[in-house]
Amino acid sequence: MTNRYLPPPLPQAPVDLIGVAVGGCQVILAWTECGAGGLGFRIERAVCNSPCSSFVEIGRVGPHVAAFLDGSVKPRTTYSYRVIAWNANGDSSPTNVVEVTTPQAETGLPAD
Numbered sequence: 668m669t670n671r672y673l674p675p676p677l678p679q680a681p682v683d684l685i686g687v688a689v690g691g692c693q694v695i696l697a698w699t700e701c702g703a704g705g706l707g708f709r710i711e712r713a714v715c716n717s718p719c720s721s722f723v724e725i726g727r728v729g730p731h732v733a734a735f736l737d738g739s740v741k742p743r744t745t746y747s748y749r750v751i752a753w754n755a756n757g758d759s760s761p762t763n764v765v766e767v768t769t770p771q772a773e774t775g776l777p778a779d
């Protein structure tokens with residue numbers, strides 16, 4: 668009988684990605700983790716102001732963390748996001764892509 672080491676399978680793709688703009692300078696992302704076996708999640712973003720740019724990694728979080736705050740966005744800009752689970756064997760498929768448009772930045776306190 669041969670005892671062979673089987674490498675871990677690729678992680679399952681996270682699902683149900685949502686994104687919400689908070690003011691003109693932040694986007695909060697949240698998703699659902701599916702299954703175990705991942706070492707964490709890569710967050711990717713593309714800028715979509717005609718035409719869309721390619722997705723680039725903007726951050727990572729560890730396993731069992733299903734949210735990310737993107738504080739590097741600009742006001743009045745449309746961004747597309749996706750999340751990918753990863754482990755030593757490679758990457759999962761990406762989540763659904765969400766598009767978030769940041770509002771105009773607040774310029775100060777409102778007048779009385």
